[in-house]
Amino acid sequence: MRLSKDDGTGESASINTQRSMLRSYADRNGFFIYGEYADDGYSGTTYDRPAWKRLLADIEAEKVNLVITRDLSRLGRDYILTGQYTEIYFPAKGVRYIAVNDGYDSNNRGNDLAPFQNIVNEMYARDTSKKIRSALRTKMEDGAYIGNYAPYGYRKDPGDKNHLLIDPLTAPVVRDIFERASRGEPPLKIAKLLNERCIKTPASYRRFKRQEVDLETIGGEKGWTSSIICKILSNRVYTGDMVQGKTTKLSFKSQMTLRIPKEEWIVVENKHNAIVSRDLFEQAGRRSVPRKRSKSAQFTNAFSGLVYCGDCKRVMTTTGGSHTEDRKLVCSGYKQFGRAACTNHYMNYDLLCQIVSQELETFISLSEEERKEVAGQLEFYGRNRGNSEEKRAAASLKKRERQIERIIGKLYEDRVNKVVEEERFCKLLTSYEQELKVIGAEVDAMKEITASVGKNVEEPVDTVDRLINELKEKKVPASDLLHQFIDRIEIFQSRKDPDQKDNQIITVRIFYRSKSPDSKKA
Template identity: 30%
Template sequence: MARKSRKRQTVTLPHLHSETAGYIRLSVTGKGGDDSIENQKKVIEAWARENQHPISRWYIDAGWSGRTFYRPMFRELIADIERGEVDCVVVKDLSRLGRDHIAVGYYLEGFFPMNCVRFVSINDDFDTVNGLTDQSHPHGARIRIPIKNAFNEQVAVEIKQKVEATLQMKIDRGTFVGPRAPFGYQKSEANHDQLVPDPIASITVRKIFELAANGTGVTGIVRYLNEKGLPTPIQYARSNGLTGSFADGTDDWNSRSVKYILTNRTYTGMLIQGKEKRVVKGTHEPLVDVETFDRIQSEFKARSFNISPTPEASENVFKGKVICACCGGKMQRKRGTNHADWYFFTCISKNRLGADKCTGMYARGEDVLSAVYYQLKQYIDHHFITKDQYKQEIQGMDSIIEAASLKYEEATDFSMKQYEKYVMGEGSKEAIAAARPAKEQAEAELNRAIADKEAYEKQYQVFCKLLKASRKEVPLSEIIDCIERIVVDVDRKIMVKWTE
């Protein structure tokens, strides 16, 4: 009887690539060369012509590191794959996909195969079709690709170290390394690492220092700037087309922005940068001389410490939480007349902006404290939970999680079987797609059940802390995060808003 050949048969995957996507990534340190966006696109297009796979979609992440996979266009690519709109992804090389070898391995060996997506890395001569069907070197890619991924990750680490070293060298030389110039300055057109006075904003900054040097207080400076209609840093940024964290906010000057300018030594012509706060003097043109700046700081210090703080009474546990119902601004806590040992909260917007914008709310500190304790007890009475109720609720949630976990395992096993049949030529891509919704639904139900339990556990921990505070077993400072805001309205009506 003739022996049967043990040679493994080649399994040919069907080529049903209705949508072939080209993915391009340029790192935050990439400036061109072989990895430029244009060059990556040329390499991918050349492969597409040679293999008769026209690129129908492009996903380009410019300025994103390979160590993170939360890139906007990459996430869009993943979403399109999950919707079945893309079934072939082409990159110039594996480092463009990412530089985290664990995450890259997940997509190559898990996500792409599970979603029947062909993946091609041109310069690495890697194609998942060949990886599945070429039996001449069945383990070649499995050994070579993880090594390549680990190498790419190490390159990312070395690049980060070089960037940090270069940045520190610039800081030591007194080169400005910030993304934007401080208000009053701009980056020189000839050298973007050099600060020069802004022709408009510098006038405002110089005026602020002039007023402070002549004895005008912060509140008086704020009132002057608002009355004159001088542009705030936010307004000036908008007028110059800059976006970012200052794209939103108030259009009025306030004490915080004025104090920031008056205490920023950058305006004396020096730079203080880096984690070690490296100081380099004489790096750019000053907007105020050092003597005037130091005199202003001395006056600030004298005003701040002319009242000797008392123990517990001086602690403002509600700092930033007490809000004026009229203007929505944060109220300041001040000491009573003749430095008496009592405090009150007041809104200074009336003096700063005028009575037409705020009538100026007021509340005694002891009234705020009493209102917090009273409304805390009301909150506890309304949300009271016994230990037995908590344990019973947790047991019920554990049962739901166990059932959801079993359902997810069954859906995953069924989906994997459909994929295995497809690889062996016994199944279809449609069967895999049909199994996917049940798996996704089961996974969503499991995640929701786990999240519900975690949220309930956290809620109970907060309740226990609030209960102790209501009994004065712990200070209010330990539950301050549970208070969203304390609103002071007309007739000194005080309402506490608790965090959800």
């Protein structure tokens, strides 16, 4: 017996109907029933089905010498493999095969139409596959979400499974990831921090919500990794856009997945509430990149994701030896495409370090009041997110909890008054108690995640003090510090000094986050 989602769930095709028909047929013909094999929810285009594998194992063990199905399509809809089983495998193993509705019996020689019936069955599967793909594409073009699970940070709308709602439990984690990435923190560092806070990964959180506990899987989990962080940072769904159609199956008979070119993805903008702004999404994407370890070089570019070519606006990357005195910042456009993209201009890495340090040293002379003002401005970028959404979600869960408790109380009264039958009462009570458990788990998870997101956030005043200390020690400020004070740095093509023709003038513009001067030139 076999039934796939594509075959429908009507009574004429159900597993129970097939079972009744086949048992009745076996009884009428005096066949002893050794066992039943039912693949419920499996497509006939594949023979990778648990019950089918069990049947083959019993045939190999010589426990079965007769196989009966309702029709040939229940065996499968791949006409090549179905023909191999009916024409080669079954006869070789001495197994008789009967398809009741198709009038097929391998003991009879008048089965010439069976191969054609197998082709028709496959054509049906092919046609169904086309219709399903067309329907799914129409949904994607309308911006309807067709995935099995909502992306981490979202949940499916109970009233419309194709619409996404912000998940108050995980959305704060997503925001925290983007904000840290926008400050230049590498994915590996963010992943390590989330693991230290014991925040559930997207996969473990999904199992937690569905209450699927697999101790072996949990024991083998690696936790957060840089690849998970990068996947989140590159997903436009968090800006409110619906991006789908990234992959496709090779064919309806193959499970092989092919990647679709980015320009062919189906993108529908502003289909749901955004977790992060588009500006934050772009900043995080360009400033937080996975960094590979280098055995030969210990050099770390403190300006990674900060320095841009003033002429073509592309990012500038470092080149040269392992020592900073040999390092230069060059335009990536010229580096990759030559003069067709930009000009050959560069800047010495050490020189830029000196310029930036000199500019930032102005903070050393700030009064206590001025330092607090700068810290307050930094707080707007680092800690400016409210928790009103989380509070509303918690209040909603508590409200639903009270509603269920009242419903359960009324349910017991209806049971006593015999308004509700015992069987119905037990089913309803079990359902409501299960929902209460889920609500309790969600409330606990919300407390855990909200508390953990707020940990280890450096105070703005401490950030200013840390910068001042590093400058006093004649150190180049760390990358995370630079990203908190500086939005970007632009370096322009050098030009000759009109007063001293042997010298070159390079224009450097520093754009600050706080209310320091908007630009500086050196």
